[in-house]
Amino acid sequence: MKRDNVIRLKRVIDTDRLSLTAESMELIVNDLSVALSDYFVLSEAPVIKVSPKDGKYEIDIRVSAEALKTFLPVP
Amino acid sequence: MARKIVITSGKGGVGKTAIAANLGARLAKNGKRTCALDADFGLNNLDVVAGVENLVVYDVSDCLEGKCRAKQALIQSPADKNFYVLPSVNAFLKGKTVPDELGSLISGLETSFDFVLIDCPAGVGGGFHTAVSAADEALVVVTPHISSLRDADKVLSVLRSYSLKSVGIIVNRVRGDLAVTGDVFTPEQIETALKAEVVGIIPEDDSMFLCNAGFLPYDAPPNKAFKILASNVAEGKRKMYDYASGYTGFFGSIRRSIKRNI
Numbered sequence: 001m002k003r004d005n006v007i008r009l010k011r012v013i014d015t016d017r018l019s020l021t022a023e024s025m026e027l028i029v030n031d032l033s034v035a036l037s038d039y040f041v042l043s044e045a046p047v048i049k050v051s052p053k054d055g056k057y058e059i060d061i062r063v064s065a066e067a068l069k070t071f072l073p074v075p
Numbered sequence: 076m077a078r079k080i081v082i083t084s085g086k087g088g089v090g091k092t093a094i095a096a097n098l099g100a101r102l103a104k105n106g107k108r109t110c111a112l113d114a115d116f117g118l119n120n121l122d123v124v125a126g127v128e129n130l131v132v133y134d135v136s137d138c139l140e141g142k143c144r145a146k147q148a149l150i151q152s153p154a155d156k157n158f159y160v161l162p163s164v165n166a167f168l169k170g171k172t173v174p175d176e177l178g179s180l181i182s183g184l185e186t187s188f189d190f191v192l193i194d195c196p197a198g199v200g201g202g203f204h205t206a207v208s209a210a211d212e213a214l215v216v217v218t219p220h221i222s223s224l225r226d227a228d229k230v231l232s233v234l235r236s237y238s239l240k241s242v243g244i245i246v247n248r249v250r251g252d253l254a255v256t257g258d259v260f261t262p263e264q265i266e267t268a269l270k271a272e273v274v275g276i277i278p279e280d281d282s283m284f285l286c287n288a289g290f291l292p293y294d295a296p297p298n299k300a301f302k303i304l305a306s307n308v309a310e311g312k313r314k315m316y317d318y319a320s321g322y323t324g325f326f327g328s329i330r331r332s333i334k335r336n337i
């Protein structure tokens with residue numbers, strides 16, 4: 001098959017494989033908020049972007065915080 | 076103990092039934108006792124493709140309802156004494172999900188055969204899950220076109236959640252002329268895109284719908300292709316049918332242009 005169509009097939013399959021529903025996205029966001037809130041005072045919920053890249057996935061997480069929580073690691 | 080192989084696909088009409096029947100007949104000719112079972116209750120066709128529709132007395136649904144024993148429903152194929160068909164003709168199961176008893180029915184056949192090929196419905200509906208649960212290996216049939224490959228990828232991802240011993244791809248309806256000119260996907264490109272191994276290639280040929288399973292003419296291209304596929308499946312070989320043969324070089328280009336113009 002010509003190159004254009006090989007790329008087209010790859011794009012279609014990659015998009016299909018990315019089957020994260022809105023519900024599962026919400027679950028990830030909630031879990032991340034809980035985990036990060038132990039260390040930061042979050043100003044808003046994290047924003048997650050998952051995109052296929054070379055047969056793997058690239059996951060971007062953007063999050064901002066009002067303040068850092070002070071803590072000492074238990075020795 | 077029989078190897079239980081489900082023949083499945085993402086898209087319908089890609090050749091599951093034709094492949095289940097012809098692969099079954101070929102394995103039988105090689106001396107393997109083989110049963111092809113029609114688990115595509117909605118769009119059952121195995122009896123016709125195997126040319127045994129006039130011999131049906133009982134079918135799968137009779138077995139599942141307890142009206143007969145599996146061995147009473149088996150039909151010996153006229154193609155080979157080692158080849159049996161367990162047909163589905165009854166409308167009884169239409170629209171219902173396939174009962175889980177299918178698994179026990181198939182297990183009951185295990186000791187009598189070397190191979191049980193399960194002709195499965197397309198897609199990933201209820202019937203698919205029942206058929207796959209009853210199998211320990213899967214063959215996914217694709218044609219070398221985007222829509223078929225895309226749907227196959229979904230089926231493959233569901234199949235990976237089952238603990239099957241092996242999952243292979245059969246590329247059906249390959250036109251050598253178009254593969255050579257780069258107008259359809261090649262088996263290598265399909266392997267890369269779907270991340271699964273191609274275990275057989277069947278060319279596009281009229282003999283596939285003109286002949287009953289097991290009666291492909293000796294010199295018909297699919298006959299050779301099924302021979303190779305059967306030995307790949309039975310013996311774990313990975314020889315591939317040469318779909319490009321005859322379509323490369325000077326005479327090949329003439330043949331390609333004739334094909335284009337008909």
Ligand SMILES: Nc1ncnc2c1ncn2[C@@H]1O[C@H](COP(=O)(O)OP(=O)(O)O)[C@@H](O)[C@H]1O
Pocket residue numbers: 084086087088089090091092093094120247248249277278279280281283284285297
């Ligand atoms: N390699 C082939 N060359 C030509 N026709 C084919 C080939 N494979 C299948 N066919 C035809 O395609 C149609 C659909 O095949 P079938 O086996 O019924 O598909 P499925 O069971 O996947 O729905 C049938 O008419 C069959 O004869």
Ligand SMILES: [Mg+2]
Pocket residue numbers: 091092093115118120194
């Ligand atoms: Mg069919």
